[in-house]
Amino acid sequence: MALRIEDYALIGNCASAALVGRDGSIDWMGMPRFDSEAFFAALLGTADNGRWLLAPADGNPSTARRYRPGTLVLETDFETDTGKVRIIDCMGRDGNGNVIRVVEGLTGSVKMQMELVIRFGYGLMMPWVSRAEDGRLTAVAGPERLTLTTSVEIEGIAMRSVAEFKVEAGERVCFVLTWTPSIEPPPEPIDALAAIETITRGWQRWSADFDPALFGPHAELVLRSLLTLKALTHYQTGGIAAAATTSLPEAIGGARNWDYRYCWLRDATLTLTALEKSGFRDEARQWCAWLRRAIAGAPQQMQIMYGLAGERRLLEYEIPWLSGYEHSQPVRIGNAASEQLQLDVFGEVMGALHEARRLGLLEDNWPMERALVEHLETIWEQPDAGMWEIRGMSQSFTFSKVMVWVAFDRAIRNIEEFDLEGPLERWCQLRERLRLEILERGFNAKLNSFTQYYGGEELDASLLLIPATGFLPADDPRIVGTVAAVERELLRDGFVLRYRTATGVDGLAGDEGAFLACSFWLVDAYVGQGRMEDARALFERLVGLCNDVGLLAEEYEPRKKRQIGNFPQAFSHVALINAALSLQSGQDIAETIA
Numbered sequence: 369m370a371l372r373i374e375d376y377a378l379i380g381n382c383a384s385a386a387l388v389g390r391d392g393s394i395d396w397m398g399m400p401r402f403d404s405e406a407f408f409a410a411l412l413g414t415a416d417n418g419r420w421l422l423a424p425a426d427g428n429p430s431t432a433r434r435y436r437p438g439t440l441v442l443e444t445d446f447e448t449d450t451g452k453v454r455i456i457d458c459m460g461r462d463g464n465g466n467v468i469r470v471v472e473g474l475t476g477s478v479k480m481q482m483e484l485v486i487r488f489g490y491g492l493m494m495p496w497v498s499r500a501e502d503g504r505l506t507a508v509a510g511p512e513r514l515t516l517t518t519s520v521e522i523e524g525i526a527m528r529s530v531a532e533f534k535v536e537a538g539e540r541v542c543f544v545l546t547w548t549p550s551i552e553p554p555p556e557p558i559d560a561l562a563a564i565e566t567i568t569r570g571w572q573r574w575s576a577d578f579d580p581a582l583f584g585p586h587a588e589l590v591l592r593s594l595l596t597l598k599a600l601t602h603y604q605t606g607g608i609a610a611a612a613t614t615s616l617p618e619a620i621g622g623a624r625n626w627d628y629r630y631c632w633l634r635d636a637t638l639t640l641t642a643l644e645k646s647g648f649r650d651e652a653r654q655w656c657a658w659l660r661r662a663i664a665g666a667p668q669q670m671q672i673m674y675g676l677a678g679e680r681r682l683l684e685y686e687i688p689w690l691s692g693y694e695h696s697q698p699v700r701i702g703n704a705a706s707e708q709l710q711l712d713v714f715g716e717v718m719g720a721l722h723e724a725r726r727l728g729l730l731e732d733n734w735p736m737e738r739a740l741v742e743h744l745e746t747i748w749e750q751p752d753a754g755m756w757e758i759r760g761m762s763q764s765f766t767f768s769k770v771m772v773w774v775a776f777d778r779a780i781r782n783i784e785e786f787d788l789e790g791p792l793e794r795w796c797q798l799r800e801r802l803r804l805e806i807l808e809r810g811f812n813a814k815l816n817s818f819t820q821y822y823g824g825e826e827l828d829a830s831l832l833l834i835p836a837t838g839f840l841p842a843d844d845p846r847i848v849g850t851v852a853a854v855e856r857e858l859l860r861d862g863f864v865l866r867y868r869t870a871t872g873v874d875g876l877a878g879d880e881g882a883f884l885a886c887s888f889w890l891v892d893a894y895v896g897q898g899r900m901e902d903a904r905a906l907f908e909r910l911v912g913l914c915n916d917v918g919l920l921a922e923e924y925e926p927r928k929k930r931q932i933g934n935f936p937q938a939f940s941h942v943a944l945i946n947a948a949l950s951l952q953s954g955q956d957i958a959e960t961i962a
């Protein structure tokens with residue numbers, strides 16, 4: 369069985385990623401892209417679905433792990449009765465991507481085991497494993513090839529490649545697993561030790577732009593969050609994956625299991641804002657370029673999410689041969705949310721592009737934005753699936769309408785601030801009409817709160833974001849009332865739920881945990897209302913949920929005290945960064961969505 373989600377750490381090369389367990393097993397990985405078919409899929413099944421174990425052979429070693437500061441180079445120390453070893457894990461881009469694993473003897477002598485089980489096609493396809501002319505192990509199935517370079521003697525036993533070897537203090541044993549298309553020549557061998565140092569320096573150069581003073585006492589965790597966002601950003605395309613995994617469940621044993629290895633405009637736009645506010649302008653520029661390419665075309669065909677290079681067909685299907693994380697089924701590939709109408713996305717896109725223009729990162733894009741807003745004029749009154757991507761009946765979600773307001777507002781500001789052409793008066797009238805409509809139909813005076821959707825009586829954590837849009841300030845009595853209502857209705861064991869699943873609004877069976885981003889938004893709301901003690905206390909509680917290497921999944925199950933949902937998730941880390949920023953500056957994140 370796979371480990372607890374928080375027992376994994378992320379390594380990656382800004383094109384694909386892998387999860388390394390505390391036990392030394394890489395249980396999730398595909399190459400060359402985040403959304404490639406995994407060849408290690410034990411995370412969602414068993415060891416027979418592919419994994420790469422490298423660990424002491426005997427006993428029950430104690431482990432401690434960390435990233436090298438400012439990098440995605442992971443060090444796991446194993447202490448046994450006979451000695452101590454360190455495994456250094458990281459990924460590079462030699463070939464079409466590789467994993468480098470080095471066992472370093474620290475003290476004594478440790479007997480090690482290695483078990484490599486490659487199953488291409490999400491844990492299903494057994495490859496043909498053979499020796500290349502130079503003696504290296506190669507595994508081929510159809511279009512894919514993996515090549516293992518090591519000095520260790522490997523045996524094939526029961527469809528697995530295994531080895532046992534001893535590591536003495538001061539000794540280093542290297543393994544490099546490289547992915548290449550099978551039609552290309554095998555990869556050139558590399559110097560693993562030199563590559564690790566180069567990769568370390570590359571990440572540290574990136575981290576050098578980080579200014580801890582902006583973030584206060586938890587600056588180190590913020591840097592880890594930024595590194596995680598960077599790791600989820602595809603270096604060539606600029607597309608940002610929402611998470612490194614598919615189908616880690618929102619409730620253990622449940623069916624709310626989705627594929628997050630794609631680029632959501634919402635998540636990515638918020639990621640861009642967090643990166644930019646943290647001083648990482650190049651990423652912001654790259655993202656703008658990605659966005660322009662992805663949404664280029666007919667505005668009515670804009671999607672809420674795309675593949676990493678802007679691919680549009682993300683057909684959702686189930687893969688029944690994987691038993692699911694702790695038997696949480698189904699395991700899904702692709703995501704049908706790509707076909708939904710989610711009106712908030714227009715606000716996020718227009719907000720991000722307006723901000724990019726203000727920062728001088730955007731030129732000549734206005735005709736496309738104008739076309740998008742003109743299209744929005746024709747559809748904004750429709751009910752939608754909302755930012756939570758419900759699969760039940762569409763509704764007029766209040767937050768969606770607020771984000772429609774944002775889209776018109778930023779379009780107007782673009783015209784006014786940058787002297788651009790557009791139907792200013794018509795859009796001003798629409799914006800005002802929306803404002804009045806939202807205040808009338810999205811606010812319930814009896815509850816003294818905004819509601820999940822027009823005319824409803826339920827709460828929704830997305831409403832906590834209203835001050836960040838500029839629609840109303842954080843200290844407006846209607847916002848204060850909404851925050852109080854969220855505290856009353858959506859807090860579970862001190863963490864915020866997205867909404868009450870029991871109402872059936874999402875059309876899905878079962879429950880889910882507390883959505884971590886929402887709890888961070890409550891921190892922002894407290895800061896906005898000057899409730900600094902509450903803000904600090906909640907923030908401390910939340911950062912206490914980060915695993916030993918600073919990573920967060922999408923959700924937390926307070927009763928079982930464990931992380932759940934896809935991992936690590938950009939949304940959670942973006943919210944952590946913004947909350948740290950707002951706590952440090954002592955004010956709400958006015959217009960984070962802009």
Ligand SMILES: OC[C@H]1O[C@H](O[C@H]2O[C@H](CO)[C@@H](O)[C@H](O)[C@H]2O)[C@H](O)[C@@H](O)[C@@H]1O
Nearest residue numbers: 610626632634635703705755756757939
């Ligand atoms: O729970 C239902 C939905 O869950 C996923 O969506 C969530 O993750 C997205 C990516 O981080 C985020 O943008 C969205 O706001 C979240 O609700 C899933 O992708 C959906 O298909 C599913 O309906």
